[in-house]
Amino acid sequence: MKAFTLLTTAMVIAGLNTPLQALAADAGRKAEVAQRGAEVMPFSLQSTTHLFTKSANGGSQRVIAKNLSDEVQIRLIRTHLREIQAEFQHGDFSAPDRIHGADMPGLSQLRAAKPGQISIAYRDVDGGGELVFRSASGKLVSALHAWFDAQISDHGADAMDGHMAHHPGMAQPGSE
Structure with missing residues (x-):
């Protein structure tokens, strides 16, 4: 019975520690991504919101x-997104x-795409770019x-699913 109690206690402790360790690793990853992002993006990550909206195509x-x-910030956002568009098209x-690392989900497939397999259009929107x-x-x-x-996960509070954004006056992609 004593062995069972010790085993159960160990399992509970391990179970409680695992989420805390995962949160610490997650927070560490977000901090690393924010630091690298500041080296790549000319605008302030904390002063902007990134909305990622999936569509069928x-x-x-x-x-x-x-x-x-x-x-x-708006000028820096627009300049950066135009530059990224040109880079991605090539x-x-x-x-x-x-910013996110070479093993970022989806990145290797996007890199391997043949010219013309992905179209990437840029446009100005109120307060930024898309x-x-x-x-x-x-x-x-x-x-x-x-x-x-992966970007939503890595950028934390500064990024969100566009379908879930409920900012007053913020039009959803394609609605302007």
Whole structure:
């Protein structure tokens, strides 16, 4: 009976420690991503919100300044997204690699896409900019969705699923 009590106590303690360890690792990862993001993105991650919205044929990445009158952040967002669009259209996904790591979900499939398999359009939106990704390949759409999910996870409170965003006055992608 004593052995059973010790085993049960050990299992409870292990069970309680596992979530705490996972949270600490998660917080550490987010801090690393934020630090690397500051080296790649010219705008402030804390001053912006990234919205990732999946669609049947791809999805969109919208970056909005939290302060809609912050013209400096808005200009930096728009400049960066235009540069990223050009890089991505040439198969250069080195920016997300530098921020999130080479093993980021979906990234290797996006890199391997042939020219024209993914269309990437940029447009200005109120308070920022948006990239719209489209592909006729189900495999690439799945890769885009995995890539979006990884970014939402890595950026924490500064990123969210666009379908779940409920900011007053914030139009959903494609509604402007």
